[in-house]
Amino acid sequence: MRSRFLLLLPLLVILAGSCKDSNNSPIIPTVPVSAQLNVNSQLYPDLRQDGGYAYLPEGYKGIIVVRQNAGSYLAFERTCTYDPGNDCKLEVDPSRLYITDPCCGSQFNLQGQVIGGPAISALRQYRTSLVASTLYISN
Template identity: 60%
Template sequence: MAASLAKASTTISKLLCLLALLLLTSCGSDNPGPGIPNVPVSEQINVNSQLYTRLRQDGGYVYLNSGYKGIIVIRQHANLYLAFERACPYDPTATAPCGQVEADQSNLFIVDTCCGSQFNFQGGVNAGPAVYGLRQYRTVLNGSLLSIFN
């Protein structure tokens, strides 16, 4: 009887540890990065406009004066556009131009030139010190009208 009680106790302990591990790992994945204020974003742009000619080719990007420190919109292909907050998740409160990302001159990655953090065009971290990816906004393309919002 004591052996079966000890075995049940061990099983319950393992289940509790597994549950705790799941809870801890699930919390980190939704974290957009420390210190970036959550500001309302609701923008619409016409991707065929003369103002956004760079968005006519894959890998093209434009900057918008919206969000916390601006938004970078990147064309993945004709039907997919991504939009990211320009605040660097490493130190988003740094005084401009620090703490603000921009496309590198090579157009191969996005960088905060002050801290050296680099991000790919899907918002993921290529090089630190940043450990969080760029905050992504939602995008919906309806014809040539791109809506960007959170």
Template identity: 65%
Template sequence: MFASCNDNNQGPGIPNVPVSEQINVNSQLYPRLRQDGGYAYLNGGYKGIIVVRQNANLYLAFERACPYDPTATLPCGRVEVDQSNLFIIDSCCGSQFNFQGGLMTGPAVYGLRQYRTALDGSLLYISN
């Protein structure tokens, strides 16, 4: 599959869907979000959202659709945190991304689509 070159670094071909999520980062549902480098999977977005804690005041949220083949219907067509907990990977194509959503290795040529986040106390708001 070929990827086209353009100015969109958010992964062309990923459908735009409304995102408006709210989670409590201290909830028992998200125990990994209590430590830096921790993460949680949410059901929103196109193929899901992965939230990554950078530090106590900064959380990033990314679309789980891989920018290499965002419409893949295989279960492995979603990015997930690698077992090493050192990077995010699409096990279908092998593309790897850092915890800031940046591309580490392809075949993807774009980083992960990032959603806006806003932290208010322990409530994290995620939107596009």
């Protein structure tokens, strides 16, 4: 019996070492978010066109609001999922085709999905609700 255990021990060690948490992305701190903005305001002229965006100060490092179309807006945390502890804030590229992290170079499409690493996880997305011209953003 003891010899069988000694033969199985290396196999058990290998199997235990191969188990990994499938979500190995660093943790982005959760902060309460309850923001609102008027999408027709002179403060946010880019939100009047599809693909337009605005930065808000709420959230952990801020929020990027992206207009999908006249009735649909998405809101993302400005923290990269690769290294939330760095000092960088995500920015919309001047081409307005994607969001980038100037520190690590990760790129995300305007729906928050990874299109270039080293990040492997999508951006943290906040809930949005449009009532008349007021956009409500929360977590």
